[in-house]
Structures are given as C-alpha cells and as structure tokens.
Amino acid sequence: MIELDSLTKQFRQKQGLTTAVDHVNMTVKSGEMCVFLGPSGCGKTTTLKMINRLIEPTSGRILIDGNDTRGIDKVELRRSLGYVIQQVGLFPNMTIKDNIMVVPKLLGWDKKRMHERACELMSMVALEPSRYLSRYPNELSGGQQQRIGVIRALAADPPLLLMDEPFGAIDPINRSAIQDEFLMMQRQLRKTVIMVSHDIDEALKLADKIAMFRDGRLVQFSTPDELLARPADEFVATFTGGDSTLKRLLLVAAGDAVSEPISVSRSTLIADVRRLMDDHERRHIVIVDEHGKAQGQVRRQDIKGVLEDRPVGDYRQPLAVTSQWDDNLRVLLSRMYEYNIDWVPVQDENERFIGEISQDSIIALLSTQR
Structure with a gap:
C-alpha cells in the first residue's frame, strides 16, 4: 500500500516560487493499479518522481507499506522499486539478459536464479528466451524494447512499480498488444502500480483507480466508472469526453x-x-x-x-x-x-x-x- 499525505512540491524560479504539486492526498491499496491522468504540466510526473525521490517533496509524506520514504536511503529505495519510462533506457552495450538483470545483479543474485527469472519474465511478454536473451537492444523493434523495459522493472520482484507514460511512444497496434500483455501480467502478479498517462482510454483500460490532476492539484480520485458517471467538475467531464457513456462499455467484461x-x-x-x-x-x-x-x-x-x-x-x-x-x-x-x-x-x-x-x-x- 502507498499513501501520499499532503504531498507538495514547489520550485524556485526567477519570478518566485511555483507550486507544481499542491497538497496531494491519496491511498493506493496493495495490488491496485492507479493511473495519474491529466494534461501536460499538471503535476503527474512530478508526483511520480517524488515517490522514488528523484524529486524531493517540499512538504508532506510518502508511506510505502507504512514506512516513510524519508527514512530510507535513496539508492536502496530506488533499487526496491520498479521504474519504467517512455524512452525505455536500455543499455545498448549489454545483452537483453544483462539489461533485465541489472538490479538483481546489484542485489547479489546468483547466475542460475537470474537466468531462471529472465526466462520467466520473457515468457510473460511472448518473447522466446532462447531467441532474444543473447541479443542486443538495437536488434529488437521498438515494441519489443518496450516489453523489455517493463519486465526489467519487475526483475527483482518489487512491491511497487512506477511507470511514466511507458507505452506513449509505441504505435497503436503494438501499444494495444503491450497493454494487453501487461494486464495479463498484472492479473497474475498483482503488483501495486502507479502509472502516468494523458490517454483516457488507456487509463480506463488499465486502472483500478484514476487520480485526475489539474494545475498541480488532485481534482478527483475514484474508480474509472465513477470518473465517467460522476465527474467531480466540468474539467473532468470535458477531459473524459462527450462520449463518457460509451466509454463505460470499456469497463464491463x-x-x-x-x-x-x-x-x-x-x-x-x-x-x-x-x-x-x-x-x-x-x-x-x-x-x-x-x-x-x-x-x-x-x-x-x-x-x-x-x-x-x-x-x-x-x-x-x-x-x-x-x-x-x-x-x-x-x-x-x-x-x-x-x-x-x-x-x-x-x-x-x-x-x-x-x-x-x-x-x-x-x-x-x-x-x-x-
């Protein structure tokens, strides 16, 4: 479980202080997937980066399973959390297997355990281990690289996975396929996931909870169906679109x-x-x-x-x-x-x-x- 308690971040600029995130409060339960949703510049990514302390909050607390992240060494905190970004960030001079096992290797896993984990994760995203583990990133397509980026974040079995628009740079066909694969993994692994997105359809497809941001403030925190059926204000209603009733069809199996x-x-x-x-x-x-x-x-x-x-x-x-x-x-x-x-x-x-x-x-x- 992760709790954000009055989380605030201000940046000092020439004209004075700018508030990027303003007293955000929410609780995401263990095993839930929460999507931070909203337009560019609304505070989504800043809030995400405060969780793993890539950005330090000005005030407020972040609790992961009851532990205040301020009391955890930054390096240890980041090793314990999965992190996926849009640009993937695979190391070009390392094989796919070595890329996946970066964190487990730092944690001292033995070779047999690392190989078994790499094979297990590759199978989850429909990439044959014997064909792909020895290859290098430039030998893979963009969609395949993005799959590797996702499973690399899962390699050490982190309790919390942070994802910053992980599928944003992928073409629509591959994007939908990767989302489906990620959903299947999530059903099996039940990780606690925080993901940044500006795509309402993606949020509705993936999220258990949606946190709607505007100008650094948390406007609405609810289930996808509640967001569509009972938007908190005109901004939320406009962002979700005039076809919100039809969008609700996405939520029912x-x-x-x-x-x-x-x-x-x-x-x-x-x-x-x-x-x-x-x-x-x-x-x-x-x-x-x-x-x-x-x-x-x-x-x-x-x-x-x-x-x-x-x-x-x-x-x-x-x-x-x-x-x-x-x-x-x-x-x-x-x-x-x-x-x-x-x-x-x-x-x-x-x-x-x-x-x-x-x-x-x-x-x-x-x-x-x-």
Missing part, C-alpha cells in the same frame, strides 16, 4: 453482463426448441455439443413448418461471430455492427457457452448506471 445461457443439443426435438423459445421469448437458440461449446444456432424462421419430432441439429445455422468472456462490451458492440447482428454468444476460457449479449441488454445496462 462480457462475462459480467451475459444473460442466462439458454441452449440445446443437436438431438433436441423441434417441439422442445419451440417451447424454450416461447418460455424465454427468444427468436433464436444456441446449439451446443456435449462439452457445452457453441456449435451454431437455430432461429424461429429456420424451423417454421418443420415437424415437431425432428432433431434441431438438421436445421443448424452457423454463428456469425463469438466472443470471449473477458472482451469488453465496446468490442462486442463494434462486432455486432460489423456483422450486422443484434446479439453475440459469449464463451468462457474453455470455450463453453455461458450466455449472450444483445444490443438491447447493453442499452439496458447503461441506462441503469450499473
């Missing part, structure tokens, strides 16, 4: 919003299928195999006039598209428009059918401000 899974097997008789459709007011039913995996669908129009003792499998139609349980609702809605359909079946991690999402159910969810 398909698996958390599915309807009851109504399905039949291929051998189910038409009479029973019609009864299910009537009971649940459905125009379609998903057909699953013996493992519960969606194999297709049958619509009312497909069985119109068909004898009731016929198996429904003979009238199965393909599914236009399926969705995974962890896809967000904005992805699903986009998919519906792309394929000109009004519902999508949802699968769990084992590809079993767990329910469906419709355009109507998305509208209903938003209207309830869930």
Whole structure:
C-alpha cells in the first residue's frame, strides 16, 4: 500500500516560487493499479518522481507499506522499486539478459536464479528466451524494447512499480498488444502500480483507480466508472469526453453482463426448441455439443413448418461471430455492427457457452448506471 499525505512540491524560479504539486492526498491499496491522468504540466510526473525521490517533496509524506520514504536511503529505495519510462533506457552495450538483470545483479543474485527469472519474465511478454536473451537492444523493434523495459522493472520482484507514460511512444497496434500483455501480467502478479498517462482510454483500460490532476492539484480520485458517471467538475467531464457513456462499455467484461445461457443439443426435438423459445421469448437458440461449446444456432424462421419430432441439429445455422468472456462490451458492440447482428454468444476460457449479449441488454445496462 502507498499513501501520499499532503504531498507538495514547489520550485524556485526567477519570478518566485511555483507550486507544481499542491497538497496531494491519496491511498493506493496493495495490488491496485492507479493511473495519474491529466494534461501536460499538471503535476503527474512530478508526483511520480517524488515517490522514488528523484524529486524531493517540499512538504508532506510518502508511506510505502507504512514506512516513510524519508527514512530510507535513496539508492536502496530506488533499487526496491520498479521504474519504467517512455524512452525505455536500455543499455545498448549489454545483452537483453544483462539489461533485465541489472538490479538483481546489484542485489547479489546468483547466475542460475537470474537466468531462471529472465526466462520467466520473457515468457510473460511472448518473447522466446532462447531467441532474444543473447541479443542486443538495437536488434529488437521498438515494441519489443518496450516489453523489455517493463519486465526489467519487475526483475527483482518489487512491491511497487512506477511507470511514466511507458507505452506513449509505441504505435497503436503494438501499444494495444503491450497493454494487453501487461494486464495479463498484472492479473497474475498483482503488483501495486502507479502509472502516468494523458490517454483516457488507456487509463480506463488499465486502472483500478484514476487520480485526475489539474494545475498541480488532485481534482478527483475514484474508480474509472465513477470518473465517467460522476465527474467531480466540468474539467473532468470535458477531459473524459462527450462520449463518457460509451466509454463505460470499456469497463464491463462480457462475462459480467451475459444473460442466462439458454441452449440445446443437436438431438433436441423441434417441439422442445419451440417451447424454450416461447418460455424465454427468444427468436433464436444456441446449439451446443456435449462439452457445452457453441456449435451454431437455430432461429424461429429456420424451423417454421418443420415437424415437431425432428432433431434441431438438421436445421443448424452457423454463428456469425463469438466472443470471449473477458472482451469488453465496446468490442462486442463494434462486432455486432460489423456483422450486422443484434446479439453475440459469449464463451468462457474453455470455450463453453455461458450466455449472450444483445444490443438491447447493453442499452439496458447503461441506462441503469450499473
């Protein structure tokens, strides 16, 4: 857990004192990811750098797991924290393995432990250790270098990870992929993370909490959904954009919003299928195999006039598209428009059918401000 207690930073300039950060108070719980969000020059990076004492605060306290950072040697503090910057900062004359193991080597880890840790981290970002550990930074793409920058910060298993716009210089496709990989790592490792960003979509995608800054002040500290649904003032509402309701779709996973899974097997008789459709007011039913995996669908129009003792499998139609349980609702809605359909079946991690999402159910969810 990290606590910022009345954190203030003033800089002396020719015209006098300038307050860059003004009495910031917040608490980020262990395992949470907090994104510092706001326009350029609002105090985000200054606040981040005060945490590892690259910038010394003028007043206030920073507590990491209850320990005041003022009582910790600066070098020891920085070795104990992970730090990722936009420019990556890999050492060009060192191999990827040596780059990753900079801090563990300073901490006295043995070679076997360092090699195993490097391989473990490389696998987390989908880079084959045998192919990449012996290479040098200039032999990697920008996106690959950024992946190395992230896992280097995790090498010594720090309790707190600080990230200063780590994905800002990456092209949109690689940026999205690296964000996804980082999210998967975070779900597994549950690190406490503080990240600086000016991208509202990135903050909504990654954050458990968002700290909104303006002119050195903390304007709002809340969950992403609260930020969109109840902005603290006009500045926050403007920064999040006029489509805040649609942005909230990013925050809901398909698996958390599915309807009851109504399905039949291929051998189910038409009479029973019609009864299910009537009971649940459905125009379609998903057909699953013996493992519960969606194999297709049958619509009312497909069985119109068909004898009731016929198996429904003979009238199965393909599914236009399926969705995974962890896809967000904005992805699903986009998919519906792309394929000109009004519902999508949802699968769990084992590809079993767990329910469906419709355009109507998305509208209903938003209207309830869930």
